[in-house]
Amino acid sequence: MSTEDFKAAVKAGNLSRAVSIAQEIMNRRFAVAVIGKSGSGASSFINAIRDLKNEDTGAAQIAWVGNRTNRRPTSYRHPRYPKLYFCDMPEISSSDFKADKYLEQVGFDLYDLFIIIASERFINIHTELAKEIQRRGKSFYFVRSKVDNDVLYEMAEESALRRIREECTERLQIGGLTHHQVFLISSSRPCHYDFPLLKETLFNKIFSQEREKLLSISWSTLQEKKSEKWVATIGTSFLTGGFAVAALLGPFDYADSFIMTNFIKDYYKDFGLDDDSLSTLAGQVGKDVKDLKSVMTCPQASAITPISICDLLNNFTSMAANVIRWIPVIGASVSIGRTHRVLQYFLDSIAESTFGVLKEALEGEGRKSK
Ligand SMILES: Nc1nc2c(ncn2[C@@H]2O[C@H](COP(=O)(O)OP(=O)(O)OP(=O)(O)O)[C@@H](O)[C@H]2O)c(=O)[nH]1
Numbered sequence: 001m002s003t004e005d006f007k008a009a010v011k012a013g014n015l016s017r018a019v020s021i022a023q024e025i026m027n028r029r030f031a032v033a034v035i036g037k038s039g040s041g042a043s044s045f046i047n048a049i050r051d052l053k054n055e056d057t058g059a060a061q062i063a064w065v066g067n068r069t070n071r072r073p074t075s076y077r078h079p080r081y082p083k084l085y086f087c088d089m090p091e092i093s094s095s096d097f098k099a100d101k102y103l104e105q106v107g108f109d110l111y112d113l114f115i116i117i118a119s120e121r122f123i124n125i126h127t128e129l130a131k132e133i134q135r136r137g138k139s140f141y142f143v144r145s146k147v148d149n150d151v152l153y154e155m156a157e158e159s160a161l162r163r164i165r166e167e168c169t170e171r172l173q174i175g176g177l178t179h180h181q182v183f184l185i186s187s188s189r190p191c192h193y194d195f196p197l198l199k200e201t202l203f204n205k206i207f208s209q210e211r212e213k214l215l216s217i218s219w220s221t222l223q224e225k226k227s228e229k230w231v232a233t234i235g236t237s238f239l240t241g242g243f244a245v246a247a248l249l250g251p252f253d254y255a256d257s258f259i260m261t262n263f264i265k266d267y268y269k270d271f272g273l274d275d276d277s278l279s280t281l282a283g284q285v286g287k288d289v290k291d292l293k294s295v296m297t298c299p300q301a302s303a304i305t306p307i308s309i310c311d312l313l314n315n316f317t318s319m320a321a322n323v324i325r326w327i328p329v330i331g332a333s334v335s336i337g338r339t340h341r342v343l344q345y346f347l348d349s350i351a352e353s354t355f356g357v358l359k360e361a362l363e364g365e366g367r368k369s370k
């Protein structure tokens, strides 16, 4: 299942299918690649972020500095999130480093997010790597590891950390990177320094990234659908003579509203906001249908009747227009204009409500923990 399938389901007004596809996409494998020079603390970081100690079963192997244990990417599953993997990547070395070649060799497409880790200062190879990841459209974080060593003999920890942070930023700016995030961490002290913040930032990103992407796709798809529906409304109404009736019987709101009710009911069904579709969707995501309905800015589908549309038509008519509507010819154009405005109001608010319902349905959905 792909984002194209998701888009097609939203376009078809099949919200239940759209949410099933979204659930599948949001729960697929997510891989974070951890890349650094040999001995930078990559394996220790992977253990700490998985809440493991280096000596625990299933932990990544820690070697003496300079004795890199892995020459190929090695994946480690997060104990609580079965589809989340941290990948210990082959080292990057200063001699003749080419970021594009390295990323090709390790299989760039297999990873969703990158962590560039350094236990000393960031140098050219780190910035080149970041720029290449950015150029290829993926996200990265800089992690400066082993800060417990740096502050060991310092009297004032805060100022020592500030100095390291400034040095990192300066180095990365020299390397041509202006927008970046640096986290100062110690894998031996995962409750200190920026480790908790990194964890929170990373997990937020991982859990919300796909959801945000899908919601943005659904928003643009609904805007497209709304425009197409409007063109179809104008076409159908002229073909069936709907607006002719509105024009001829303009002053008589009930006749006008009767025709419009059919159009509007069709919008609800077409976008997936009719009562049956909403009940199915609520059951599927384990929510009360009232919760889904509460985010709708348009009236409920069941509330659409010729009488309610009649009331709405009156609300859309000024006192002056009400008088003009009784004048032949001019009155007809005023009536058609008013009918247009009401239908457009429904299309706008139904599209907006569909987005709200999808957002609500996907709230809390995402990577499932064990
Ligand atoms: N003090 C301190 N030592 C660390 C920290 N992280 C790693 N180390 C030590 O640094 C050494 C290298 O750590 P690893 O996690 O194996 O680093 P690596 O990048 O995976 O190294 P290779 O795979 O051998 O290239 C080990 O002796 C670790 O104990 C840290 O946050 N603080």
Ligand SMILES: [Mg+2]
Binding pocket: 042, 043, 044, 061, 062, 063, 068, 069, 070, 088
């Ligand atoms: Mg290692």
